[in-house]
Amino acid sequence: MLRRLTPGLLALAFVLTFAACGRKEEEEEEAAAPKATTSTAAAPAAAPAAAPATGGATITGKVAFSGTAPALEQIKMEADAFCKGAHSAPVYTQDVVVNGNGTLQWVLVYVKEGVTGNYPPSAAPVTLDQKGCQYSPHIFGIQAGQPLKIVNSDGTLHNIHALPKVNAEFNIGQPFQKMETIKKFDKPEVPLRFKCDVHKWMGAYCGVFNHPFFATTNDQGTFEIKNLPPGNYVIEAWQEKYGAQTQNVTVSGSETKTADFSFKG
Secondary structure (H helix, E strand, C coil): CHHHHHHHHHHHHHHHHHHCCCHHHHHHHHHHCCCCCCCCCCCCCCCCCCCCCCCCEEEEEEEEEECCCCCCCECCCCCCHHHHHCCCCCCECCCCEECCCCEEECCEEEEEECCCCCCCCCCCCEEEEEECCEEECCEEEEECCCCEEEEECCCCCEEEEEECCCCCCEEEEECCCCCEEEECCCCCEEEEEEEECCCCCCEEEEEEECCCCEEECCCCCEEEEEEECCEEEEEEEEECCCEEEEEEEEECCCCEEECCEEEEC
């Protein structure tokens, strides 16, 4: 029986070792990360419960890229045999992903200003997976109070370390495949960074909002934000290396408006 327990105890000891890593390194990495943009409007003051405002308007658009794309940086996974064996082709960093049509993937687009009303968070969790020793998705949005389901799909130890500025920090280990952990963020915050203390190349970001009006650009560089009530909105596009851009959009009824952005390398 001791032999059956020993691997688990060793893995947990490994997690504790990384959780105790020097704070100095974390502070240096945080200082080097892009500065947080002003988060979405603060949560409404306490008031009698009200049904969320609903609407039928949609904002769509794309995020273009101009200039010279940065050279792809290959991730070296030799330090972990599982990670290296999980890929048959080279794996590259995802901080700037230029699509074949000249657009950018992994740009977080959201309503920064103009939202009114109460929007209770969905009970359905958003999943952050660790697969092939990379986070999936790399960039995502979630509502404050919505469950975040963190999954380890790999047969190796992962340690997920959230580094918020506003919300509570957490640092958890998942030494076994198929482990799941549920976490929640209480306050709006953009951006909120994740890293793995075991595999230094692993990183992801999320935006935490008090409404459901956000999206992430896909492999065609496009996004869609649906069900907006009539109003005047400030739309922000945030990219982890190039920062943020905003523009004003007014919608009414069930119309669709376009909001395109462009970042220069």
